[in-house]
Amino acid sequence: MANSIERKVRKKKIGLITILLIFLTSTFIILSTKTDFFNVSEIIVQGNNVLDYEKVILASGLNYGENIFKIRTKEAKENILSHPYVKSVNIKRVFPNKLAITIEERKETLIIPYLESYIYLDDKGYVLNLLAYKKEGLLEVEGININSISIGKKLLLEDDVDLEKIIDLIKDCKKIDLYREIEKVKLDNKSNVVIYLKSGIKVAFGHLNNVKYKLSFTIKILDDLKHKGISKGTIHFDKGDSPIFIPEGN
Structure with missing residues (x-):
């Protein structure tokens, strides 16, 4: 009898946890896609001495106001690497609404x-x-x-x-x-x-x-x-x- 009650309690707990996870997941999806909470409001550029900020942003194809989860960082990297003065680049998401671009430039020799x-x-x-x-x-x-x-x-x-x-x-x-x-x-x-x-x-x-x-x-x-x-x-x-x-x- 006791074992039967414990199983029922366990099932209820599992059910409640499942409902809570679904609720939290749904809330997160709504926040991340339907609100501007995760929209990019700042793009940080580091390591650029020859290239100015605007040129890096223009080359990347990144846009302010774009949802941070929808941004294709690989594509943005390839875009920046197409500039002859860029040797390497790394792009990181800084939650909830920032992007950090770190560049290593080629130097005129x-x-x-x-x-x-x-x-x-x-x-x-x-x-x-x-x-x-x-x-x-x-x-x-x-x-x-x-x-x-x-x-x-x-x-x-x-x-x-x-x-x-x-x-x-x-x-x-x-x-x-x-x-x-x-x-x-x-x-x-x-x-x-x-x-x-x-x-x-x-x-x-x-x-x-x-x-x-x-x-x-x-x-x-x-x-x-x-x-x-x-x-x-x-x-x-x-x-x-x-x-x-x-x-x-x-």
């Missing part, structure tokens, strides 16, 4: 003259922009023949030139503080690299092998030339196993 314009590249060789003017503070690389250019894609070169090696050279120059002394880098005869310094010294680097060795020697030679008051000439790494300096006019 070098420029390449092209026709009457300049191609802007990041440190992976992706084309970020094509402008008619040259920005200050970016290293110019001359002598590169372009195969094809497409904004947002990797730059394709002719003559089997390894763009990644050139970019690695620039990175290594930054590590030893030589970068700010460089006026431009030029490719002669496809793969022979010449570094032009603002002081008037040229560095005939030759092929891009033993880069760290050549750079360490370059620093030592430049220090020696500075102490001697010499500011014109060429440091050669392309005339044998050991570097030599030839003053201008010799």
